[in-house]
Amino acid sequence: MRIGFTPEQDRFRAECRDWLGANVPAERRPLNAADALAFDRAWQGKLFTAGWAGIDWPTRYGGRGLSLVEQVIWLEEYARAHAPWVGANFVGLNHGGPTLIANASEEQKAYHLPRILSGEAIWCQGFSEPGAGSDLAGIRTTGRVEGDELVVNGSKIWTSFANVADWQELVLRTEPGSQRQAGLSWTICDMRSPGITIRPIRMMNGQTEFCEVFYDDVRIPVANVVGGLGNGWKVAMSTLSFERGTGFIADQVKNMIEVDEHIGRARSSGLLDDQRIAEDLALLRAEVAALRAMTYRNVSEAARTGQPGAEASLIRLFTSELAQRVERMAVRLIGDGIVDFAYGDDDPVAEYLRGFAQTIAGGSAQIQRNIIGERLLGLPRGR
Amino acid sequence: MDLHPGPDAEALRAATAEWLVSRLPLDRASNRPAGLWDELEAMGWTALTLSEDKGGPGLDHATEALVFAELGRHLAPLALISTAVARRWTGLDRRAALAIPDGAAGWRVLDPEGADRAIAVADQALGLFAFTSGEARPTIDLSTRQVRIGDASLDPIEAPAALLHLRVLLAAYAVGAADAARDMAVEYAKLREQFGQPIGAFQAIKHICADMAVQSAVARSQLYYAACALQEGDADVGFYIAAAQMLAVRAAIANGRANIQVHGGIGMTDEARAHLPLKRAHLLEHIAPPALRALL
Numbered sequence: 111m112r113i114g115f116t117p118e119q120d121r122f123r124a125e126c127r128d129w130l131g132a133n134v135p136a137e138r139r140p141l142n143a144a145d146a147l148a149f150d151r152a153w154q155g156k157l158f159t160a161g162w163a164g165i166d167w168p169t170r171y172g173g174r175g176l177s178l179v180e181q182v183i184w185l186e187e188y189a190r191a192h193a194p195w196v197g198a199n200f201v202g203l204n205h206g207g208p209t210l211i212a213n214a215s216e217e218q219k220a221y222h223l224p225r226i227l228s229g230e231a232i233w234c235q236g237f238s239e240p241g242a243g244s245d246l247a248g249i250r251t252t253g254r255v256e257g258d259e260l261v262v263n264g265s266k267i268w269t270s271f272a273n274v275a276d277w278q279e280l281v282l283r284t285e286p287g288s289q290r291q292a293g294l295s296w297t298i299c300d301m302r303s304p305g306i307t308i309r310p311i312r313m314m315n316g317q318t319e320f321c322e323v324f325y326d327d328v329r330i331p332v333a334n335v336v337g338g339l340g341n342g343w344k345v346a347m348s349t350l351s352f353e354r355g356t357g358f359i360a361d362q363v364k365n366m367i368e369v370d371e372h373i374g375r376a377r378s379s380g381l382l383d384d385q386r387i388a389e390d391l392a393l394l395r396a397e398v399a400a401l402r403a404m405t406y407r408n409v410s411e412a413a414r415t416g417q418p419g420a421e422a423s424l425i426r427l428f429t430s431e432l433a434q435r436v437e438r439m440a441v442r443l444i445g446d447g448i449v450d451f452a453y454g455d456d457d458p459v460a461e462y463l464r465g466f467a468q469t470i471a472g473g474s475a476q477i478q479r480n481i482i483g484e485r486l487l488g489l490p491r492g493r
Numbered sequence: 494m495d496l497h498p499g500p501d502a503e504a505l506r507a508a509t510a511e512w513l514v515s516r517l518p519l520d521r522a523s524n525r526p527a528g529l530w531d532e533l534e535a536m537g538w539t540a541l542t543l544s545e546d547k548g549g550p551g552l553d554h555a556t557e558a559l560v561f562a563e564l565g566r567h568l569a570p571l572a573l574i575s576t577a578v579a580r581r582w583t584g585l586d587r588r589a590a591l592a593i594p595d596g597a598a599g600w601r602v603l604d605p606e607g608a609d610r611a612i613a614v615a616d617q618a619l620g621l622f623a624f625t626s627g628e629a630r631p632t633i634d635l636s637t638r639q640v641r642i643g644d645a646s647l648d649p650i651e652a653p654a655a656l657l658h659l660r661v662l663l664a665a666y667a668v669g670a671a672d673a674a675r676d677m678a679v680e681y682a683k684l685r686e687q688f689g690q691p692i693g694a695f696q697a698i699k700h701i702c703a704d705m706a707v708q709s710a711v712a713r714s715q716l717y718y719a720a721c722a723l724q725e726g727d728a729d730v731g732f733y734i735a736a737a738q739m740l741a742v743r744a745a746i747a748n749g750r751a752n753i754q755v756h757g758g759i760g761m762t763d764e765a766r767a768h769l770p771l772k773r774a775h776l777l778e779h780i781a782p783p784a785l786r787a788l789l
Contacts, residue, residue: 111502111555113721115494179494373789382789392788393743396736400711403496403718410497424710427703476696482706483699487679492694 113406115183122176123183129160130191139194141317141456147232147274150197154229163227164203167211171223178409182359189363196360198271202226202233206279208352209296213337213345218298222277234275236266236299236323237346244477247290247343251325253282253297255332255339260284260297262305262328268471272308272321275301279349280330281342294342296349298334305329315463316453350473351422362405362429365436366398372439381443394439397432404428423486427478430468437465496717502556509563512536517567519673520766523635530570530588530607538564539577542658554658558665558720562713565669568636568773571780572604574662575612582655583621585610592622593780598644603780605629605640612659613647614781619656620647634776635769654723660734660781661720667741667777668712674748674770675705678755681767685757692755701751708744715740735783742782745774 115123135153140146157163158172166181167173174180196203207226210219225231242248251264262282272278278299285293305328310318337345373391376382382391404425411421440458441448451459469475483489498506516532517525533539541557543549557577564573575591590611592600602611605626613620622645629638650656679702682693692698719737722730749771753760760767 111496111498111553111717111721112725113494113496113718113727114725119494377789388785388789392785393739395732395788396715396739397711399718399733399736400715400740403714404710406494407496407714407717410495413495414497421710424707428707428711476700479700479703480696482703483693483696487693487702487706489679489682489693489699489702490691492690 115179119179119183122180123187126162126184126187127191129162130187130193133160134191134193138456139197141454143274143318147198149194150199151229151232153194154196154199154227158228163229164207164223167207167223167227171211171219172227173223178412182405182409185359186363189360189367192367198232198274199226199229201235201271201275201279202231202277205235205349205352206233206277209279209345209349210336212348213296215336218334218336222298231277232271232275233277233279234269234272234301235349236269236278236280237349238268239265240267244474246346249281249283249294251280251282252286253284253295253330254286255284258332260295260330260332260335262299262325262330264325266323266325267311268320269323270320272301272323273310273318277301278323281346284335284339284342291343293340294346295339296336296342296345297330298336299328299330303328303330313464314466315460316455317460317464319464359405361433362398362401365433366402368436368440369394369398372436372443376443379443387442390439394432394436397428398436401425401429401432421486423478423481426473427475427482430475430478433468434465437462496714496721498556498559502559505552505556506559506563509536509538509560510566513563513567513569517569519567519769522568522766522769525570525636530572533570533573534588538573539580541577542581553720554661554724555717555720558661558716561662561665562669562672562716565666565773566673568634568670568673568769569666570604571637571666571776572608574659574666575604577662578619578655578659579610579612579621581658582619582650582652585621589621590624590626591780592624592645595641600624600642600645601632602626602640602642603632603637603776606638611645612650613645614656614659615647617656617784617787619650619659621650622647632776634773636773637776656781657723657730657734660738660783661716661723663777663780664712664716664719664734664737664741667738667745667774668709668716670770670773670777671705671709671712671741671744671748674745674752674767674774675702675709677767677770678702678705678748678752681756698755701755705748705751708747712737712741712744731787735787738781738783739788742774742778745770745777749774 139149164173165176165184166178169175210222239249253260253262278301280297280299282295283293284295305326307324309322311320312318382388441462448459484491540549541552544551571591572588575589579585579589588608590605590608591603592611592613594615595601602624611622611624613622624642627640629640632639682698682702683691685692715737719733722733753767756767759765
């Protein structure tokens with residue numbers, strides 16, 4: 111085992127650092143949805159043109175064709191350079207794209223992957239429904255096969271960026287009368303299709319990042335099904351494995367930097383003399399270091415086996431709860447400044463409030479514990 | 494960067510685990526057979542990082558940590574740690590006990606049997622002293638005994654890496670204790686039935702076990718990272734090792750406690766083994782605890 115990188119990897123890191131140092135925009139990502147979208151697209155386009163999009167994606171789809179290790183190096187340097195949050199490109203880059211790479215047809219990959227990488231196509235997710243949250247197999251939105259089209263009716267919820275997205279990874283019940291995991295299909299839905307209505311939902315931090323989406327006889331070509339009709343559950347699980355696994359590396363490095371900044375701030379303000387704050391910060395610093403070690407372990411295992419390790423669910427659970435502790439600490443350090451929070455503020459309080467999503471989205475912390483208990487530890491299924 | 498044990502390290506770990514299952518079963522942790530030390534010494538565990546010209550296999554610290562985590566899982570003697578550190582950094586050619594401060598001037602010498610030298614840990618520094626073992630008395634950890642002695646004259650161990658090495662091995666033992674508690678709880682949750690099914694089917698129990706798995710994985714990951722940092726002379730090695738030690742001891746205590754809860758009434762008894770990892774964890778908590786300033 112070793113933590114050092116090879117000379118080539120060190121050179122790659124230096125290359126990342128140099129480019130980011132010269133190109134990271136000085137302005138913050140705007141809060142207003144239209145401006146934020148323009149900002150996200152422009153930044154992603156710049157990354158793509160310079161060859162920094164899809165570090166570990168195949169070259170024939172516009173990626174760099176390097177390994178997961180280089181992807182990790184890039185994301186570490188990305189966070190260190192305080193480069194912008196991936197924003198509206200999150201779904202396409204972190205799970206839509208990887209799902210297509212693993213499951214889609216050649217035509218689907220050739221069309222969509224370069225557009226995701228260039229920022230031309232924004233993706234959103236369409237998994238959760240009002241009646242299918244943690245119990246995802248309870249999906250009721252239907253796609254009735256009619257000739258070479260699916261006719262979609264129903265609704266999805268908690269869809270981040272639905273109001274700006276071009277495409278959606280939409281999981282539908284395509285076999286009439288099917289139950290639970292059977293009879294589902296993972297499809298690519300054009301968000302400009304007639305019959306789609308989008309209602310933005312304001313979050314408790316005042317921002318409107320996610321939406322409810324309604325489908326009224328929306329027509330999707332059957333050719334847009336990924337992985338075959340009726341195989342949607344399997345494809346959706348691979349999407350979630352990306353969301354739960356490597357999709358969060360950037361956030362992990364961000365946590366590490368934030369904790370160091372909290373410590374610096376607490377030291378200069380004198381709060382570090384408070385023994386409880388000092389102990390909590392020390393633990394957080396150790397935990398974010400351990401999170402990097404866990405990620406390295408998982409990436410090392412993936413490099414040897416070609417699969418994210420089975421322990422990805424442990425990382426996912428630990429990451430989400432740790433990020434909340436880091437956000438909570440930021441708010442503790444603000445003290446009574448939290449009282450002044452108002453909608454429209456883009457500050458640590460807004461981050462703290464948004465952070466509640468960490469242990470809910472992409473499989474709640476409780477669902478993650480079920481997965482760990484049953485799949486990793488071999489405990490019997492049951493509720 | 495590669496934090497996955499390679500085939501050689503994994504083979505050594507597996508062989509260690511296999512030997513320990515037959516020779517050092519956890520349920521006999523409070524009553525180890527006479528002559529055990531000679532067998533442990535013969536396995537070469539106190540010389541793993543010694544170079545070949547000094548009679549060792551010249552393994553790296555990460556492989557050593559992997560092996561010591563297995564030893565820790567079986568609550569192996571603490572003297573394996575102190576002897577390995579003494580051999581590597583002072584050239585001592587025999588068993589060394591492990592001493593921690595007892596009040597202002599005295600020492601608790603842990604695992605003193607058969608030793609006349611002890612590695613002593615105080616004020617973030619390491620030294621060696623001679624002692625004469627009297628009758629050993631219990632510690633909370635039923636597999637470790639102690640003698641308490643007055644003032645001793647310490648021979649400082651100058652190499653700064655010696656204390657770091659000791660901390661890595663202590664962290665490895667704590668990771669082992671955390672794993673032992675996790676495995677015991679999971680095994681019991683699969684067997685014990687209430688309300689007509691194994692208690693591990695209930696989320697109330699399943700989620701305790703999942704948290705134990707997270708604790709263990711976090712601690713083990715940082716242990717690997719810290720051991721590599723020591724091997725590669727990383728600039729921040731002091732922090733990485735302090736973090737590993739703190740997280741490992743926390744995991745051992747958290748899992749040790751949870752294990753007793755999962756066992757219910759039987760977990761309260763001396764007869765069941767559930768209390769053993771927790772007690773080892775509470776001893777490890779007081780051996781060279783990292784300073785807060787090393788973590789900030």
